[in-house]
Amino acid sequence: MTTTLVDGRPTVTVASYPEYQPAQHAVDHLSDNGFPVERVAIVGTGLRTVEQVTGRMTVARAALSGAATGAWVGLLIGLLLGIFAGGDWWWVIATAVVLGLIWGTVFGAVAHAMTGGQRDFSSVSGLRASEYAVEVDSGRADEAVRLLDRLPPRR
Known part of the structure; x- marks a missing residue:
């Protein structure tokens, strides 16, 4: 887990994915389990332009x-x-x-x-990233990791 700043808040990367859809699935799982998703960010890194x-x-x-x-x-x-x-x-x-x-x-x-x-x-x-990180406020990282450990496979 790495710590960064998102909008001035300290955040922790709790998961990373090579494509956007699994990151979106992880955030949806957090939301379904009552996690305060307004404290979650999906951060794309390694951006490149694709035409x-x-x-x-x-x-x-x-x-x-x-x-x-x-x-x-x-x-x-x-x-x-x-x-x-x-x-x-x-x-x-x-x-x-x-x-x-x-x-x-x-x-x-x-x-x-x-x-x-x-x-x-x-x-x-369009823009594509080489990796999509799910970041949460540092104070909620343990809860997010616990919930993501129970993440079911995508349908």
Whole structure:
């Protein structure tokens, strides 16, 4: 068990896991057994950025993505303007969605074409840790260790 500070409180690492889900399972077990989980932290260490490539980005795919975004923006603007439109509120919303879709399509395609092939793929970025430590306030560490010793395997 190692002692660190979390939010200015002395804490003790009572367990560590190579993945997040087992750490979450351990905290859930503590909660199920009445442990004051507001005094628990899951601390990820050894952070690295992972960019998962999700597919090839073409002008058509960029236009489609822009169309979807434009339609959502158009819907929002249409709803806001539709409040003041009186009886023809549905026409205002439909017009805003169609205009948003058209503008989104054009801007999506043009923006991708202007990159000149610099980034012809789409991706999702995230952080991953090499280890996840369950830390509790130092005064409650013995109780947490005792409860975690009875941790059932994950379902």
